[in-house]
Amino acid sequence: MRTAEKLRWAALPIQQLKTSEFTHLRVTFGCAPSKRSIWDRNGSATAPDSGEPLREHAGTDIDCRKAFEPMHPDSNLEALMARYQQGDFGAATEVIERISPQLHRFFLAQSQSRIDADDLLQETWLRIHRVRHTYRTGEPALPWFYAIARHVRVDHYRKSVRTAMGERQLEALSEEVATAPTESDPADGLNALLAPLSENQREVIEMLKVAGMSLEEVARATSSSVGSVKQKVHRAYKKLRETMSAPGFRKGQSGGLS
């Protein structure tokens, strides 16, 4: 679904939707909001007769309020980017505040420590600032940010390999990183959950789940095809299924997942 369409769905009061649009929502989100439902001031959908949250009313496990939210909470990121390109410091600060936590988490899932992630984040912003003219208004901004972040991460990885260790040690390290949870941030359940995955798989899952990017956006960020991204996700899920089905796996072990 295109960003503009997602925004339209998110912004439209539910009463104004046509029946055909409801059908489209059902198909797209897999939940069935009643047309009689009302959109309260907080933006949550409730059944008018019972006042219960729409989730229970609709009889599905999917929280429809979440489903109606745009895929990216940073919906006007593109507009902010345009202002940033025009030299607006306020817009630049807002972009930094919105994107940095996601990027930091992205780096933390891949690197050894929080200090490394901080350094990578700083380096990424310097790079983003230097090449901000390469962002085109109207294009999705998240893939642009993540493409640069990936470049910085790969660069950093290569530099650290050359300076700190030989090729053999690198292999040992990447194996270690791929098989053991990082100790950098024990509170981060996602890192522990993604630890068994390879670097590429972890990266794709991070983008899909944390950044909320679509498959096409992930493909843009990773300079690959949608088919290739789908394949990585499929393999990642297969590995996760194996890990989670193992007898030692407890649902509560991954920080707030219970």
Added chain:
Amino acid sequence: MKEEEIDDFLTRAARVPHDLKPETLERIADSIKPSLRSVSPLPPTWVLAGGLVLICAAVSLAGAARAGFFGFAKMDLLERLLVFPALVILVWLAASEFVHAMIPGSPRRISPGALLTFVSAALLAVFSFLFRDYQTDHFFSIGIVCLLTGFLHAIPAALLGWLLIRRGFAVNSILAGLVAGVLGGLAGVGMLELHCPNFQAAHVLVWHTAVVPLSGAAGALVGWMLRFGASSGARKRANSK
């Protein structure tokens, strides 16, 4: 365990708020503030790709004008109508991909490796359909000259192309170099088709087509050297600090 359950696990884990120190954000904002000024975005892809096509055409025509349009003069109408439009289409494809390679987060329709394969296969198909003279007179001596001539025209085409979109940013300089090389190689092939009057099938299929992979490999090598150079430079700067 079902896929939905894994999905639910991941979604819930992702929703755990991620704290980032406010000082870090302030430091980042402060670091960009001094150099914050208005910048003009890059032109649309079709403008840049059009510019690249014109560069390739200019290089090919300039080279053929200097060496002579013997190949073009010897071609019949069908050969002209098949060879040059095919080259224009392939140059447009390579130019679009080069632009995409220089803009982060651009959609990738075809991978650089697939582009090289597709371009080479398309040239082989067109040449094998048109040229049916299977003699191989002076195969190596004349062939090497054509290969070098094509390659020497690929270099300025790729350099001028890079100059046109130097404001872009290649997230993978090796692959961007490969695409630039393919684009330059097509300019070299264009020059050879305009100039070379040798229509022996083996000569055209091997030596003319080989300009594209050779230029692509050279472009990838330059991209690798740039990446290596950038990494080494950064390391030296870090050590000097």
